[in-house]
Amino acid sequence: MAEMAVRVAAGTLRLCAGVSQAALGRRGAAGLVNWRAVAPATSANLRLSSPAVRVPRAASPAAVEDGSNTDTDPIPKVIIDQDSDPDATIVEITLGDRLGDLLDTMNALKGLGLNVVKASVCLDASGKHNKFAITKLSTGRKIDDPELLEAVRLTIINNMLQYHPESSSKLAMGATFGPEAPTEQVDLDIATHIDIYDDGSERSLLVVETADRPGLLIDLVKIISDINVNVQSGEFDTEGLLAKAKFHVSYRGKALSKALQEVLVNSLRYSLRRPTTDEDSY
Structure with a gap:
């Protein structure tokens, strides 16, 4: 870890195109490690209030950058x-050109029992992209636990809010963890979009866009698993107030039928809907 910190701190900025293939491999490669489905449990056990999921914070706050x-x-x-x-x-983190080497973030991830095996910084028109390749210390393999993936996400966002408090009003998580809640409010019903596409005979591609909140990744995987659909792999993006998820899913090793697609979409829409009564909000 110390060697990695020195290498990243002293590294040079490269164009994103120069690191995408060599550092990160081919996108959509076959033979991916499956995500472990979340076992059925109460909603209280699935949210991040569980003491088993600890979100390390940054070691110390830093001054807000000029012009923030x-x-x-x-x-x-x-x-x-x-x-x-x-x-x-x-894991890829972007905040214009404001992010540094994120050594505190890497140390916080190590506190979750993870190891940063690769790190790179690349530059394009949208700013600096900090990319980490992360494995579990205990197995040396990628993360397969949705609760741990959500802990990783919240750890990174916590550190971002700690060192860049100006991002608080731009993130949905700012209302929960940051010094300033977002001024813009997202209409959940309007913001939520769910689509399912064919992706060969053995899997389908589920695409979900909705308002972000703590524990969302865990809840999505649980909703999918509750109807016996297997989440094979995917991508979860936090973009300001929105979350965008792409999951490769299957049912008994096959792509989802049209009937099962409709069941899955309805289940997600029902679970992600805006509460209409006081009882729905509990």
Whole structure:
């Protein structure tokens, strides 16, 4: 880990195109490690209030960078990618050109029992993209637990809010963890889009876009698993106030039938809907 920290701190900035293939492998490669389905449990056990899921915070706050209080603050993005590398979970973090080497973030991830085996920084028109290849210390393999993936996501967002508090008003998580809640409110019913596409004979591609909130990744996997659909792999993107998920799913080793697709879409829409009564909000 120390060697990695020195290498990243001293590394040079490269164009994204120069690292995409060599550092991260081919996107959509076959033979991906499956995500472990969440066992049926009560909603209280699935949310991050469980003491088993601990979200490490940054070691210490840093000063807000000059010009951070302007209206040109970039949209924070955190991408958790299970598709690009068969052996590691790829995490990409973007906040315009404001992010540094994120050594505190890597140390916080180590506190979750994870190891950063690769790291790179690349540059394009949207800013710096910090990419980490992460494995579990205990197995040396990619993360297959939705609760741990959500803990990784919240750990990164916590650190971003700690070191870049100006991002709080741009993130849905700012209302929960940050110093300032977002000024813009997302209409959940309008923001939610669910689509399912054929992706060969053995799997389908589920695409979900909805308002972000803590525990969303866990809840999505549980909803899918509750109707016996298997989540094979996927990508979960946090983009400001929205979350965008792409899951490769199957049923008994086959792509989802039209009838099962309709059941899955209805289940997701029902679970993600805006509460209409006080009872629905509990």
